[in-house]
Amino acid sequence: QITLKESGPTLVKPTQTLTLTCTFSGFSFTSSGLGVAWIRQPPGKAPEWLALVYWDGLKRYSPSLQHRLTITPDLSKSQVILTVTNVDPVDTATYYCAHHSESDSSLDYWGPGTLVTVSS
């Protein structure tokens, strides 16, 4: 059974760095064709795709946010970490991690999400 769960701060101040952790189980991240993605969703808005790390270490980022995002796998802990630098109130959102299937690029398993508020 594949599960993912996000964790991190619920409140961060503007200009700070946000670090989120996705802890997963039920699959081997070193298996060919798999990846873990991060997506966020501001309240009342559509999801926004942020970043993806593949089983082979290849990383992909949203071009508009690439300069602020870093995605890092920690295979020893079955975790994928996302850092967002220089946060702003517009970064307030529910952040999700999801299992990415390379064969069809779908997001077939999602974590429950974690709401992050950026405010002073």
Place this chain on the structure above:
Amino acid sequence: DIQMTQSPSSVSASVGDRVTITCRASQGISTWLAWYQQKPGKAPKLLIYAASTLQSGVPSRFSGSRSGTEFTLTINSLQPEDFATYFCQQANSIPYNFGQGTRVEIK
């Protein structure tokens, strides 16, 4: 970036109705499209991938189709548990953008 234009933004329907939601890609994406259902306070749930392939466990009343750059999600015989918001997502090129969503409401 590939933009996904989803319509309508909301639809009111009754149990038993057929509902159709459309997503248009700003450029060709072949069949690299997925549909998700989201209920309040929950994560999106994958319904359909590769434009028309039903995810395991999803009821057969959900179906997807493609005509060029236009994609359609059809819900036949709407059930009470289907009232939710639906999103399309292109999976052809980074960033894998989502549509704006369609809220299916009870009439």
